[in-house]
Amino acid sequence: MVIDTGGVITLSKSQAGVMEELAVTTTVGMDGIPLATREAAIARMPSMIEKQAVAAVDEAAVILFVVDGQAGLVAADIEISDWLRRNYSDKCVILAVNKCESPRKGQMQALDFWSLGFSPLPISAITGTGTGDLLDLVCAELRKFEGLDGVEEEKNKVPAIAIVGRPNVGKSSILNALVGEDRTIVSPVSGTTRDAIDTEFSTADGEKYKLIDTAGIRRRAAVVSAGSTTESLSVKRAFRAIRRSDVVALVIEAMACVTEQDYKIAERIEKEGKACVIVVNKWDTIPNKNHESTTHYEQDVREKLRILDWAPIVYCSATNGTSVEKIISAAALVEKERSRRLGTSILNQVVREAIAFKPPPRTRGGKRGRVYYTTQAAVGPPTFVLFVNDAKLFSDTYRRYMEKKLRSDAGFPGTPIRLLWRSRRRPDKRGKSADSKLQSPGAPSRMVVAA
Numbered sequence: 374m375v376i377d378t379g380g381v382i383t384l385s386k387s388q389a390g391v392m393e394e395l396a397v398t399t400t401v402g403m404d405g406i407p408l409a410t411r412e413a414a415i416a417r418m419p420s421m422i423e424k425q426a427v428a429a430v431d432e433a434a435v436i437l438f439v440v441d442g443q444a445g446l447v448a449a450d451i452e453i454s455d456w457l458r459r460n461y462s463d464k465c466v467i468l469a470v471n472k473c474e475s476p477r478k479g480q481m482q483a484l485d486f487w488s489l490g491f492s493p494l495p496i497s498a499i500t501g502t503g504t505g506d507l508l509d510l511v512c513a514e515l516r517k518f519e520g521l522d523g524v525e526e527e528k529n530k531v532p533a534i535a536i537v538g539r540p541n542v543g544k545s546s547i548l549n550a551l552v553g554e555d556r557t558i559v560s561p562v563s564g565t566t567r568d569a570i571d572t573e574f575s576t577a578d579g580e581k582y583k584l585i586d587t588a589g590i591r592r593r594a595a596v597v598s599a600g601s602t603t604e605s606l607s608v609k610r611a612f613r614a615i616r617r618s619d620v621v622a623l624v625i626e627a628m629a630c631v632t633e634q635d636y637k638i639a640e641r642i643e644k645e646g647k648a649c650v651i652v653v654n655k656w657d658t659i660p661n662k663n664h665e666s667t668t669h670y671e672q673d674v675r676e677k678l679r680i681l682d683w684a685p686i687v688y689c690s691a692t693n694g695t696s697v698e699k700i701i702s703a704a705a706l707v708e709k710e711r712s713r714r715l716g717t718s719i720l721n722q723v724v725r726e727a728i729a730f731k732p733p734p735r736t737r738g739g740k741r742g743r744v745y746y747t748t749q750a751a752v753g754p755p756t757f758v759l760f761v762n763d764a765k766l767f768s769d770t771y772r773r774y775m776e777k778k779l780r781s782d783a784g785f786p787g788t789p790i791r792l793l794w795r796s797r798r799r800p801d802k803r804g805k806s807a808d809s810k811l812q813s814p815g816a817p818s819r820m821v822v823a824a
Contacts, residue, residue, distance in 0.1 A: 376433065378426040430457075435465045435514045437507075442470040442482035442495060454489040465514040469507055470495045476502055531573065532708045534701075535585040535614045536652075537642075538624035539634050543654040546691035547624065548572060548586045551701065576701060585618060587611035590638055615641060619711065619753075620648045620704045620787075623681070627655045627688075630670070631677035639681045646754040648707040648788040649684040652700055657690040683780060685787055707787025712752045715783055720747050720757065727778040733771055742766035745797065756791040764794040 430436055438457060440450050457466050468491035473479030479495030479502065486493040494510070496503035536544045552574050572584045588611050615621055621642045625635050642649050651674065656662075659670075667688075675682055685703045689696040724747045733742035743762045750758045757779070761767065776792055779785075 376429040378429045430461060430464075433464070435467065435511055436461060437511070438466055438468045438491065439471050440468065440486055440489075440493075442473040442479065444472075445482075446485040446488065450486070450489060454491065458490060465517075466491055467507070467510055467514070468493045471498055473497050474500050474502065479503070531581045531583050532620060532704070533571075533583040533585060533618040534620045534622055534704050535587060535618035535647075536622045536624060537587050537590065537611055537615060537638060539590060539626070539632065539638075540588075542624045542626045543691045544624050545586050547622070547652065547654060547689070547697060547700065548584050550691045550694050550697040551584060580705065582701065582704070585614045587614045590634065612641060615645055615647060618647060620650065620708050622650050622652050622700055622704065623684075624652045624654050625674075627653050627659050631674055636678060636680070639678050643680050643789050646789050646791070648704075648711040648754075649681055650700060650703045650707060650787065651678065651681060651684050651686045653686060653688045654691055656688040657693065657695065683786060683789070703787070710785050711754055711788040713755065713785065714752060715749050715755070717748055720749060720783070723779060723782045724759070724775070726782070727775055730778075731771075731774060733767055736766060740766055742771075750793070754789045754791055755785055756793065758793045758795055760795050760797060762797055764796045767794055 436457065438453065440446075454468075468486060468489060470479070470483045470486055470493045473482050473495035474497045476495075479497070483493040483495040494503060494507055496507055498504070536547055538544055552572055572586070573581060574584065575581050588608060590608050590611050623635070623638060623642060625631055639649075653670075653674070659666075671686055674686060678684075685707065687696065687699045687703050689699065691697055724744055728744060733744075735741045740763070745760045745762070747757055747759045750756045759775075772792060772794070776790060779790065779792075
């Protein structure tokens with residue numbers, strides 16, 4: 374496992390310098406937040422980044438200390454090297470001098486860094502120079518780490534839960550509340566989380582999960598108008614996190630309820646075929662709550678997120694930890710439903726009852742669709758194949774009816790399902806399959822099996 378940390382910024386830099394180094398903004402997405410609060414968050418960010426770097430170094434078996442060969446030795450490099458020698462003398466530290474594109478000049482660039490007390494290795498991340506030697510060094514040290522060789526991959530796959538949503542809805546706060554410690558930086562500054570951050574944790578009953586904290590996803594037009602390459606890459610990584618997850622926790626802000634952007638994200642979740650839990654965060658900010666108001670709120674969410682009408686809703690407050698554990702309970706349930714198989718006999722019984730209750734409508738020509746039998750072809754998401762006389766005879770309205778009937782009678786809450794309608798092969802006048810080829814006289818007979 375490779376952990377990339379944020380750049381360690383020395384405290385000697387001014388706030389303006391820190392802003393320029395971090396490339397963050399106190400205006401975009403900051404409407405309604407006082408300027409003093411924004412500036413205070415920026416002032417705290419270097420220490421928060423360093424805290425996360427310390428946590429990563431504590432867990433590491435090998436530490437890769439990267440310096441800038443073109444800039445030469447700077448005070449920050451000396452400060453970091455002193456800190457590593459003082460606190461982590463028992464760990465392997467590899468000093469990599471980056472930006473040494475020329476192998477001949479790279480040796481000269483690396484000379485200045487001998488004073489740090491580590492053997493410098495000139496490399497270039499752009500051209501790949503020296504990266505092979507660096508990999509050999511890292512692997513050689515990892516082999517010394519007791520118990521690393523022979524570690525068997527767990528038989529049971531750890532379910533991955535991606536936490537997605539608009540900026541500043543509390544995604545990182547939810548992850549920290551679930552894990553029980555500050556594993557990701559939480560700040561009112563928009564764009565604090567830039568990459569998809571994976572964190573594994575175990576519940577009280579021993580169940581393991583992988584949480585993926587993602588960057589906030591703004592409207593595409595807003596990202597383009599801002600002209601930030603960093604934000605554009607962050608959004609792409611957030612979508613990639615959805616693709617590699619098993620369950621997606623779509624976080625919405627209680628006071629804002631469902632926005633147009635929330636619906637766009639919901640469309641992506643349904644398109645990817647992922648199980649989903651709708652998380653209404655900051656529920657404590659809603660005043661005068663009662664059973665009736667909660668019911669009306671849920672109806673509003675269901676109406677605005679019709680595409681996810683099958684997803685359960687969890688109300689929580691990450692800042693005080695209220696009901697955050699319900700997210701994992703709901704995620705565990707929908708993940709099992711996403712992997713559930715339905716018996717063929719039960720499945721066909723459900724389909725027959727649905728057809729008996731509401732037969733397929735006739736076309737203008739008097740033709741009516743017929744379903745011969747149904748089978749489940751796949752899981753994740755559950756996919757069902759209905760073999761029919763002619764798929765064109767089943768309208769979109771009837772297909773939606775069949776999906777709703779399948780959900781109401783067979784379950785599958787929290788996961789999308791796919792229905793594939795397959796037309797029966799029609800024989801030609803000679804009694805052969807329409808797909809089979811005519812054989813020449815005297816040719817050996819063949820049996821063609823079409824799957």
